[in-house]
Amino acid sequence: MRIYETTFIVNPQMEEATIDRQIKAVAETITQNGGNILQESHLGTRRLAYEIKGLTQGFYGGFIFESANETLPPLDLLYKLNEAYLRHLTVRFEGDESSLRPEKASETAAAATPEPTATAAPESTTTAAPEPTTESVEPKGQVEEAAAETAEPVPETEEPTPEAEAEPSPEPPAAEAQEPKPAESAPEDTEEML
């Protein structure tokens, strides 16, 4: 079993229902041939770098899935026989596999469950993934403020009430030191690159 990544371009001028059908057709081909979809990676409609069949825009759909290599020929056949797919590419997934692991574990844990839930599981995890980052941004500011507030009173009230204020103050700075650094450094790096 290997992790593959497939991307395809569908004509965006078709009705949304037909586009959805093309996406589902790919998903079904993967699952029916022993594949296990780990993540949906649709980019949506975007501009094409060059015209394909007179079109300047295309709907980009994509899946990251785990399967044996027997899944790939039927998938390739689907792309080739159906003219709705303008372009397609299926390659081995070379990205960070650990980002897919938690989803994989949850799916293997619920291995006996039917396919619809397996496809629904990545959606819930992907929608859940952005939320912690937005949530973690807010507590950070609060923690920093709280730490700044506690840091100032501590020297003043050291002698009268040492134990009462000493206990809560070490916890927020420790959490502050661990959490923000990896979270903030990653986006900064990518922004510098771009």
Add this chain to the structure above:
Amino acid sequence: MAEPRRRKICRFCENKIDYIHYKDERILKRFVNERGKIIPRRISGNCAKHQRKLTRAIKRGRILAIMAFESESYR
């Protein structure tokens, strides 16, 4: 040369980016000239490992019409 040339640093090593995805147009675009040609390592300063990965990503991007094969004026 009068003064020694400053050694270029691989931007991917610098930013610890190990995997270059073919859908990342914003990154790929920086390593392509106006005609859509891949900028050589000697100019971009990439290390061999990342230039290899970048080249593969750009070529895959071209298949999927994310990058242009050639263009007179690429954006």
